[in-house]
Amino acid sequence: MPQDAHPFRSVLYMPGSRPRALEKARTLAADALILDLEDAVAPAEKPNARELVAEAVEAGGYGKRKLLVRVNGFDTEWGEADIARASAAQPDAILLPKVESAADIARAALLMADAGAGEHVRIWAMMETPRGALNALAIAESHPRLEGFVLGTNDLVKDLGAAHTPDRLPLVTSLGLCLLGARAAGLVCVDGVYNAFQDAEGLRAACVQGRDMGFDGKTLIHPDQIAIANEVFAPSTDAVALARRQVEAFEQATARGEGVAVVDGRIVENLHVVTAKRLIERAETIAALESAA
Ligand SMILES: CC(C)(COP(=O)(O)OP(=O)(O)OC[C@H]1O[C@@H](n2cnc3c(N)ncnc32)[C@H](O)[C@@H]1OP(=O)(O)O)[C@@H](O)C(=O)NCCC(=O)NCCSC(=O)C[C@H](O)C(=O)O
Numbered sequence: 001m002p003q004d005a006h007p008f009r010s011v012l013y014m015p016g017s018r019p020r021a022l023e024k025a026r027t028l029a030a031d032a033l034i035l036d037l038e039d040a041v042a043p044a045e046k047p048n049a050r051e052l053v054a055e056a057v058e059a060g061g062y063g064k065r066k067l068l069v070r071v072n073g074f075d076t077e078w079g080e081a082d083i084a085r086a087s088a089a090q091p092d093a094i095l096l097p098k099v100e101s102a103a104d105i106a107r108a109a110l111l112m113a114d115a116g117a118g119e120h121v122r123i124w125a126m127m128e129t130p131r132g133a134l135n136a137l138a139i140a141e142s143h144p145r146l147e148g149f150v151l152g153t154n155d156l157v158k159d160l161g162a163a164h165t166p167d168r169l170p171l172v173t174s175l176g177l178c179l180l181g182a183r184a185a186g187l188v189c190v191d192g193v194y195n196a197f198q199d200a201e202g203l204r205a206a207c208v209q210g211r212d213m214g215f216d217g218k219t220l221i222h223p224d225q226i227a228i229a230n231e232v233f234a235p236s237t238d239a240v241a242l243a244r245r246q247v248e249a250f251e252q253a254t255a256r257g258e259g260v261a262v263v264d265g266r267i268v269e270n271l272h273v274v275t276a277k278r279l280i281e282r283a284e285t286i287a288a289l290e291s292a293a
């Protein structure tokens with residue numbers, strides 16, 4: 001996560017065709033919401049969902065939650081009209097499905113500009129195909145509107161012919177390529193969903209794995225998943241306390257003219273201090289967000 005940026009610990013999808021979910025989301029503790037026009041919406045409902053989502057964005061009331069509208073792909077009859085209507089509603093971002101190249105981002109950016117999307121309306125890319133993962137760096141570096149990647153692990157599993165396994169070993173290469181591209185370009189990177197939405201322990205394990213790989217947060221499909229993602233992706237009290245001690249010990253070492261400190265039997269060098277400061281800043285950003293909610 002870029003420093004002092006908005007957190008994306010919990011990013012909740014909701015079908016754009018469900019007015020009750022769009023309403024309920026105004027009270028949920030998610031850091032960001034994906035108002036979905038793509039896979040969660042049946043073909044017959046798409047035009048109606050487009051309007052419902054645009055009206056929800058225009059009505060506001062979502063507080064500090066970031067609002068992303070996931071549109072349909074360019075290969076569908078709805079994609080371009082979704083981008084035009086969503087752009088006019090001015091959400092925080094438009095999320096493009098199945099991005100495979102820099103050209104996909106450029107095409108969306110042009111449509112958004114034509115439809116009057118303000119400069120503040122960012123682009124996010126679903127990374128969920130083999131070609132997309134292989135092109136991750138070129139996509140990540142392609143456009144100033146691009147702010148983040150969302151991993152689409154269901155589509156990746158489908159296209160790879162892989163299996164959903166608890167350790168996610170079949171996905172590690174794809175996840176890693178997308179993380180590398182995002183980090184090299186300074187983008188936010190959010191992990192895929194955990195489908196068994198009533199399995200809290202399975203979700204927790206998946207969040208811990210995603211956090212340890214470097215993801216900023218997890219996409220979610222049910223409100224009951226929010227608290228776990230918020231907890232796992234926030235720095236713990238112990239981690240913040242350790243980071244503060246590392247910063248302090250390193251400052252004292254520097255004052256003595258030394259380049260290395262030792263905390264709890266481990267060395268602390270300048271690079272560890274960078275990580276520690278980033279963690280403290282992230283904790284402070286989250287605390288400020290939660291106290292404003
Ligand atoms: C999975 C669900 C279909 C379950 O829905 P439901 O049976 O209604 O759940 P509950 O009765 O437990 O709901 C309790 C209350 O919470 C509200 N609710 C439920 N889900 C959401 C939500 N996602 N956002 C907001 N609010 C939600 C209900 O309205 C109930 O409220 P109340 O009336 O006040 O009691 C459902 O959760 C669902 O549809 N989830 C989203 C599914 C989805 O968006 N899928 C597409 C995204 S996943 C994907 O595509 C990933 C990617 O592309 C890939 O390739 O991997």
Ligand SMILES: [Mg+2]
Nearest residue numbers: 128152154155
């Ligand atoms: Mg998908």
